[in-house]
Amino acid sequence: MSAPGLVSLVGAGPGDPDLLTRRAAQRLAEADLVLYDALVSPATLALATRAQRFYVGKRCKNHAMAQETIHRLMVRAARRGCRVVRLKGGDPFVFGRGAEEALALQAAGVPFEVVPGVSSALAAPALAGIPVTHRGVAAAFTVVSGHDAATWQPIVDALRPGSSTLVVLMGLGSRAAIAAALQARGWAASTPCAVLLGASTPEAATWTGTLDRLGEAPIPEGAADAPGTLVVGEVVAVGDRLSGRTPSEEPAAVTAAGAARRHSWQR
Amino acid sequence: MSAPGLVSLVGAGPGDPDLLTRRAAQRLAEADLVLYDALVSPATLALATRAQRFYVGKRCKNHAMAQETIHRLMVRAARRGCRVVRLKGGDPFVFGRGAEEALALQAAGVPFEVVPGVSSALAAPALAGIPVTHRGVAAAFTVVSGHDAATWQPIVDALRPGSSTLVVLMGLGSRAAIAAALQARGWAASTPCAVLLGASTPEAATWTGTLDRLGEAPIPEGAADAPGTLVVGEVVAVGDRLSGRTPSEEPAAVTAAGAARRHSWQR
Numbered sequence: 431m432s433a434p435g436l437v438s439l440v441g442a443g444p445g446d447p448d449l450l451t452r453r454a455a456q457r458l459a460e461a462d463l464v465l466y467d468a469l470v471s472p473a474t475l476a477l478a479t480r481a482q483r484f485y486v487g488k489r490c491k492n493h494a495m496a497q498e499t500i501h502r503l504m505v506r507a508a509r510r511g512c513r514v515v516r517l518k519g520g521d522p523f524v525f526g527r528g529a530e531e532a533l534a535l536q537a538a539g540v541p542f543e544v545v546p547g548v549s550s551a552l553a554a555p556a557l558a559g560i561p562v563t564h565r566g567v568a569a570a571f572t573v574v575s576g577h578d579a580a581t582w583q584p585i586v587d588a589l590r591p592g593s594s595t596l597v598v599l600m601g602l603g604s605r606a607a608i609a610a611a612l613q614a615r616g617w618a619a620s621t622p623c624a625v626l627l628g629a630s631t632p633e634a635a636t637w638t639g640t641l642d643r644l645g646e647a648p649i650p651e652g653a654a655d656a657p658g659t660l661v662v663g664e665v666v667a668v669g670d671r672l673s674g675r676t677p678s679e680e681p682a683a684v685t686a687a688g689a690a691r692r693h694s695w696q697r
Numbered sequence: 698m699s700a701p702g703l704v705s706l707v708g709a710g711p712g713d714p715d716l717l718t719r720r721a722a723q724r725l726a727e728a729d730l731v732l733y734d735a736l737v738s739p740a741t742l743a744l745a746t747r748a749q750r751f752y753v754g755k756r757c758k759n760h761a762m763a764q765e766t767i768h769r770l771m772v773r774a775a776r777r778g779c780r781v782v783r784l785k786g787g788d789p790f791v792f793g794r795g796a797e798e799a800l801a802l803q804a805a806g807v808p809f810e811v812v813p814g815v816s817s818a819l820a821a822p823a824l825a826g827i828p829v830t831h832r833g834v835a836a837a838f839t840v841v842s843g844h845d846a847a848t849w850q851p852i853v854d855a856l857r858p859g860s861s862t863l864v865v866l867m868g869l870g871s872r873a874a875i876a877a878a879l880q881a882r883g884w885a886a887s888t889p890c891a892v893l894l895g896a897s898t899p900e901a902a903t904w905t906g907t908l909d910r911l912g913e914a915p916i917p918e919g920a921a922d923a924p925g926t927l928v929v930g931e932v933v934a935v936g937d938r939l940s941g942r943t944p945s946e947e948p949a950a951v952t953a954a955g956a957a958r959r960h961s962w963q964r
Contacts, residue, residue: 544826
């Protein structure tokens with residue numbers, strides 16, 4: 431082929447293919463090659479009917495493919511005139527090295543575009559009824575990766591306790607350490623928290639409780655490495671009201687009366 | 698009609714109808730009634746082919762309709778069996794009172810759902826080539842509304858300078874005050890900044906510069922009340938590299954060599 435190719439860095443959203451953008455679905459339908467990550471669902475991949483599909487994902491420290499190899503695959507295919515979709519869970523420019531890949535494409539002189547996606551940082555809370563902002567409760571939110579302490583500890587240190595809703599992506603395995611660090615920094619033990627598993631998928635499950643119990647939130651066997659979102663802040667109590675996870679409308683009573691229900695998983 | 702209605706609180710994304718989710722497009726196509734806000738584009742509304750459409754938006758302090766009236770309209774239509782779409786710019790649970798409306802629906806016993814959308818807080822930077830996180834540059838981002846100082850000042854005070862990318866929605870008119878407050882708090886005058894107008898629309902335009910010049914960013918006549926996104930942090934320099942807004946790859950040289958180009962608007 432002589433026509434120039436194109437690499438689309440596409441956000442796949444939280445998992446449900448109905449939460450893809452229309453442009454993402456279009457790019458998948460037209461793609462010759464799809465390079466996808468661990469958090470992309472089979473139903474989403476199925477939209478790429480004419481493409482070769484390769485798994486190039488990373489999961490914790492178990493990289494399926496070196497970053498440089500991913501760059502080389504994209505560049506080579508685009509130079510052959512292929513339409514390449516680089517498909518990433520959530521939004522391509524929220525964690526996950528999207529901009530590194532874009533810089534590599536730019537350095538190679540390969541045309542590329544960014545197709546923003548629905549980030550789990552917003553969608554996971556929203557689908558559990560939790561608004562990341564709410565008038566009189568939270569006027570801002572901060573999103574951080576929980577993947578390793580070198581990343582999240584400086585943010586915990588930099589943020590005044592309770593000033594902002596805190597959303598942690600990839601933090602299931604670190605939940606006890608993060609909860610301890612937040613309390614050491616001065617966040618109240620009674621701060622409402624949520625653990626959100628598999629948002630938008632049939633396996634979606636929600637746990638809510640308080641910061642002093644977050645470390646004990648019973649994650650199902652094998653799920654500690656699964657996609658999960660932590661939310662810390664008073665907005666979680668708003669979500670409990672909205673989702674009927676507690677019968678009371680009184681924030682003070684929510685913690686007490688709703689405690690039993692709020693400490694079990696709900697689907 | 699006797700079938701129960703449904704209210705869908707739907708995120709319309711940043712403006713381009715191709716950045717709607719597939720579910721949002723589906724809900725619009727099926728809707729009997731659409732209640733939409735100021736930031737929703739005509740091309741998006743056009744997807745609601747069979748619906749009655751009402752503008753109920755708010756713009757600054759000029760409310761088209763009282764919040765209680767919006768609640769009443771939604772409840773009444775749903776009780777008549779209508780499929781109602783409450784369409785909000787970006788994501789329905791990021792600012793904009795989405796959860797307040799959900800609470801009103803819940804109190805009235807009306808079935809509702811949340812359809813997450815692509816937030817401008819992420820899409821506006823991404824479409825200008827700016828990643829809100831980037832390895833070795835920013836490991837977190839904070840999103841705040843710039844609508845009034847009572848909202849953003851506490852967040853500026855609560856966040857250690859430079860610790861996180863700062864994204865300000867609805868902050869065009871406050872850009873000078875926010876820039877001054879950040880510098881007073883200790884953010885470096887040389888911190889890269891971006892002003893992003895009309896992201897994803899044909900009127901999209903990008904200005905990048907430094908924090909000490911942010912207040913002087915020349916906003917086009919009449920645009921101070923328009924949708925706009927501010928980004929403050931070193932990731933803006935990554936976006937300059939990616940978008941060719943500066944010829945140099947050296948962060949130190951970017952500010953100097955690229956200054957002339959970086960202080961003009963680019964489409």
